[in-house]
Amino acid sequence: MRKYAYHELSLLQYILLIHGTQIGIGVLTLPRELAEHAGTDGWLSMFFGWGVSVLVSLVITNMMKLHPDKTITDLLTLLLGKWLGKVASILMSVYCAIAAIVVVVNSAFIINVWVLSQTPGYIIFMLFAIPIYIIIQGGLRIIARYSELVFYLTLWMPLLLAAALKDANWLHFLPIIKEGWQPILSASIYTVLPFLGFELAYFVYPFLKKKQHASLGIVVANTLTLLVYLHVTIICFAFFSPDEIKQYTWPTLNLWKVIEYSFLERIDIIFLAFYLFILSTTVLTYMYFAVFCTTQVFGNRDHRKHLIVLLLLIFVCLWFYTPSFMDLKKMTDIWSIAGVGFAFVLPVLLFGPIWLLQRKAGGKKA
Amino acid sequence: MAMRGWLRRKKTSAKDRMSRRSESHYVREIHDQLPDNIAELQRIFTLTPDLVIRQFNSLQVEGQIALVYLRSLADKNSINNNVLRPLLNQREGADKSLFELLSVGKVFTVYNFQSVETEILQGSSVLFIEGRKEALVVETHGWPQRAIEDPQLEASLKGAHQGFVETDAQNIALIRRYIPNRELKIKEIWVGERGATKLSVMFLADVANPDVLQELEDRIKLIEVDTILNTGELEEYIEDNPYSPFPQLITSERPDTVASHLLQGKIAVIVDRSPSVLIGPASFPSFFQNVDDYSTRWLVATFIRMLRYLAFIVATFLPAIYIALISFNYEVIPLDLILSIGESREKVPFPPLLEALLMELTLEMLRESGIRLPAPIGQTVGIVGGIVIGQAVVQAGIVSNIMVIVVAFTAISSFIIPNYDMASAVRFIRFIMMLLAAMFGIVGIVVGLMALIGHLISLESLGVPYGSPLAPVRFSDWKDFIVRSPLWKMMDRPKGTRPIQEKRQGNNRLKGSEK
Numbered sequence: 018m019r020k021y022a023y024h025e026l027s028l029l030q031y032i033l034l035i036h037g038t039q040i041g042i043g044v045l046t047l048p049r050e051l052a053e054h055a056g057t058d059g060w061l062s063m064f065f066g067w068g069v070s071v072l073v074s075l076v077i078t079n080m081m082k083l084h085p086d087k088t089i090t091d092l093l094t095l096l097l098g099k100w101l102g103k104v105a106s107i108l109m110s111v112y113c114a115i116a117a118i119v120v121v122v123n124s125a126f127i128i129n130v131w132v133l134s135q136t137p138g139y140i141i142f143m144l145f146a147i148p149i150y151i152i153i154q155g156g157l158r159i160i161a162r163y164s165e166l167v168f169y170l171t172l173w174m175p176l177l178l179a180a181a182l183k184d185a186n187w188l189h190f191l192p193i194i195k196e197g198w199q200p201i202l203s204a205s206i207y208t209v210l211p212f213l214g215f216e217l218a219y220f221v222y223p224f225l226k227k228k229q230h231a232s233l234g235i236v237v238a239n240t241l242t243l244l245v246y247l248h249v250t251i252i253c254f255a256f257f258s259p260d261e262i263k264q265y266t267w268p269t270l271n272l273w274k275v276i277e278y279s280f281l282e283r284i285d286i287i288f289l290a291f292y293l294f295i296l297s298t299t300v301l302t303y304m305y306f307a308v309f310c311t312t313q314v315f316g317n318r319d320h321r322k323h324l325i326v327l328l329l330l331i332f333v334c335l336w337f338y339t340p341s342f343m344d345l346k347k348m349t350d351i352w353s354i355a356g357v358g359f360a361f362v363l364p365v366l367l368f369g370p371i372w373l374l375q376r377k378a379g380g381k382k383a
Numbered sequence: 384m385a386m387r388g389w390l391r392r393k394k395t396s397a398k399d400r401m402s403r404r405s406e407s408h409y410v411r412e413i414h415d416q417l418p419d420n421i422a423e424l425q426r427i428f429t430l431t432p433d434l435v436i437r438q439f440n441s442l443q444v445e446g447q448i449a450l451v452y453l454r455s456l457a458d459k460n461s462i463n464n465n466v467l468r469p470l471l472n473q474r475e476g477a478d479k480s481l482f483e484l485l486s487v488g489k490v491f492t493v494y495n496f497q498s499v500e501t502e503i504l505q506g507s508s509v510l511f512i513e514g515r516k517e518a519l520v521v522e523t524h525g526w527p528q529r530a531i532e533d534p535q536l537e538a539s540l541k542g543a544h545q546g547f548v549e550t551d552a553q554n555i556a557l558i559r560r561y562i563p564n565r566e567l568k569i570k571e572i573w574v575g576e577r578g579a580t581k582l583s584v585m586f587l588a589d590v591a592n593p594d595v596l597q598e599l600e601d602r603i604k605l606i607e608v609d610t611i612l613n614t615g616e617l618e619e620y621i622e623d624n625p626y627s628p629f630p631q632l633i634t635s636e637r638p639d640t641v642a643s644h645l646l647q648g649k650i651a652v653i654v655d656r657s658p659s660v661l662i663g664p665a666s667f668p669s670f671f672q673n674v675d676d677y678s679t680r681w682l683v684a685t686f687i688r689m690l691r692y693l694a695f696i697v698a699t700f701l702p703a704i705y706i707a708l709i710s711f712n713y714e715v716i717p718l719d720l721i722l723s724i725g726e727s728r729e730k731v732p733f734p735p736l737l738e739a740l741l742m743e744l745t746l747e748m749l750r751e752s753g754i755r756l757p758a759p760i761g762q763t764v765g766i767v768g769g770i771v772i773g774q775a776v777v778q779a780g781i782v783s784n785i786m787v788i789v790v791a792f793t794a795i796s797s798f799i800i801p802n803y804d805m806a807s808a809v810r811f812i813r814f815i816m817m818l819l820a821a822m823f824g825i826v827g828i829v830v831g832l833m834a835l836i837g838h839l840i841s842l843e844s845l846g847v848p849y850g851s852p853l854a855p856v857r858f859s860d861w862k863d864f865i866v867r868s869p870l871w872k873m874m875d876r877p878k879g880t881r882p883i884q885e886k887r888q889g890n891n892r893l894k895g896s897e898k
Binding site for chain 1: 711712714715716717718720819822823824825826827828829830833834836837838840841848850853854855856
């Protein structure tokens with residue numbers, strides 16, 4: 018009997034789950050980071066980030082294909098034995114937890130700076146914990162449905178963002194590749210973090226119903242993500258002057274500040290509030306897989322208790338120590354480094370052994 | 384699934400505590416001596432003055448006969464004409480058996496006192512015959528009944544004007560009139576230890592999903608209670624998530640609504656003695672649909688559907704948005720508007736949350752007081768509440784004009800939602816949203832919305848997703864969701880209820896080229 022049949026995902030859910038995980042804080046900060054390192058040519062770097070992500074995603078998908086009914090934790094246990102496998106699973110869990118915490122704390126921080134300046138961070142986190150618990154307790158099926166729904170619910174955002182184009186100055190882009198390829202290539206490192214999320218195929222693949230479309234699905238997910246980032250970056254570059262954009266921490270938010278209607282001012286506040294939906298898809302998936310790993314390690318079927326412990330832990334940490342902006346930056350860097358390790362290096366390292374394992378198992382059968 | 388564990392836990396002990404069925408006379412067989420049987424009956428029915436035991440000799444049957452029934456529940460005309468008269472008077476055909484003499488539709492034999500007691504308490508009459516170890520049960524029910532009237536809660540403009548009554552046989556008849564098909568099956572289940580209630584599970588055997596049906600039956604069979612007085616009670620025992628404010632099964636008092644749901648592959652449970660029928664599996668959008676939608680022009684019906692969803696959003700969020708904008712995020716409102724709001728709030732001494740809570744609670748109280756009052760007084764409540772309080776409260780400077788507008792708009796919106804249970808859920812959620820808005824402003828509202836969406840998509844009704852066709856997205860079901868597309872476009876039954884036979888109609892409309 019297949020272990021994960023209850024939580025089966027359709028192809029669309031698979032795509033949008035991964036896409037939703039990829040789109041996170043990146044949309045807010047990416048235009049500045051690219052502008053800092055590659056000027057207005059930065060949007061070209063995105064293609065490199067996309068290319069590498071697609072390649073690695075395909076490696077992961079092909080690796081998971083060898084054992085279609087097993088998640089990465091099952092595989093690691095198979096490969097390293099019981100105890101080392103458990104250690105590896107816990108490391109996975111820590112990685113996912115770090116990712117979730119970075120995004121959730123960042124969101125709380127942005128909300129704190131932008132809207133609720135008087136409210137302490139841990140109270141905001143407590144507020145976030147309500148929907149997080151409600152959704153994650155339903156398991157992967159519910160998270161996938163949620164990601165799918167959020168995708169449709171937020172379709173209006175890029176359209177509204179395009180309203181800024183009426184004040185755009187396209188001359189900012191010219192000449193293309195003004196300083197050669199070197200800065201573009203060096204800036205492409207910064208496009209790695211925004212694409213993180215595809216590595217969750219490690220976990221999600223066994224849940225997919227039609228596995229023959231897995232490769233297509235993950236390429237589509239990465240491409241959708243690329244389109245969103247391109248859209249935002251190009252609008253930001255066209256709207257702000259190349260120097261101005263570097264002054265804003267979250268240029269995308271400043272972009273909304275300019276849009277104004279006769280019945281609504283400061284759309285950025287409403288946008289930011291709704292942007293929580295997009296951030297939530299990232300937090301939810303990472304947090305779910307963080308507790309998923311620990312439940313696998315402890316052989317406990319109910320992930321809700323683990324979730325409560327994790328949420329309480331974050332809450333208490335935030336209560337005693339409010340991270341500063343620099344701390345957040347450091348945390349984000351840790352996530353980037355860990356992400357490069359888990360998402361880019363690990364599949365390359367694992368592919369060989371897992372392939373051998375498959376050969377061995379296949380040989381035995383025959 | 385885990386939520387229903389508590390039902391299971393008390394299973395072992397409950398039966399012994401609730402009923403006295405373990406007593407010996409229950410399992411006793413019927414004696415062959417008539418006096419013994421009568422003595423036994425008198426032992427079972429002590430202090431039952433409406434029990435009638437009539438002993439007589441018949442020309443057709445050897446030995447004495449005793450006719451037993453409850454005067455209050457049996458139909459006296461039927462007993463006189465169809466049981467007593469043929470037995471007492473008829474002379475020819477002395478060789479006929481008792482079965483042929485009784486001119487009643489349903490007659491059957493029982494062999495123990497447990498069945499005898501149940502049947503007598505249901506209004507049947509029982510015939511004991513000297514020298515036979517069996518008794519004949521004759522169906523002679525007759526209890527006070529109400530005539531079929533227009534449904535009260537779900538009034539309809541164009542639909543039928545027959546609503547369910549308190550007798551399940553009548554209700555089944557009303558539904559069968561819409562679907563005279565042999566695939567319309569009924570499973571009878573008895574629930575309740577003291578006042579056994581007959582539940583009739585009705586479904587189209589070749590359309591409804593057998594797994595869903597099994598799930599429903601399993602849940603009903605877990606119930607161990609004194610009795611089920613009303614459909615609402617049954618709903619609470621079998622719903623998926625008891626901690627949710629949302630109704631997870633539909634209750635309807637309209638036979639045409641039930642028929643329409645049955646045709647979609649849903650399952651109906653008719654509860655005897657209750658004038659409403661339970662329908663499942665339900666989805667969130669089905670609470671925003673109405674039979675009238677299908678008999679008005681589809682463009683108009685679509686517009687009205689959209690109005691209902693808008694009303695849902697307004698009724699849930701409008702007071703919260705007011706609070707958030709006034710007390711937190713006033714920078715969102717344009718300058719001219721905020722000046723006029725400020726002017727009207729100038730004299731108001733309370734913070735927006737208190738102002739809103741005051742008015743909303745007043746409104747809820749007015750509503751509740753109006754429901755159970757006789758119609759003429761009910762109108763007075765409306766006048767006192769709406770005109771006198773509304774006017775005076777603004778003039779006294781307790782509440783601002785804009786707040787009164789917001790409250791009135793919210794109230795009207797919540798009346799637009801066609802289902803009473805859904806409208807009540809909205810009333811409840813509104814207060815949570817108001818609190819969130821007062822604490823966190825717009826961010827609070829959005830997080831509240833997130834939690835609401837999360838809750839709605841994780842709900843299930845009889846194991847079928849509640850959020851369908853929105854989450855999981857099923858575009859083929861969107862034909863009957865926000866848009867009520869033309870009937871001839873809805874070729875298939877909605878997939879949300881997982882029907883096993885999907886085709887609903889053929890191609891009823893020639894394509895442009897075929898005309």
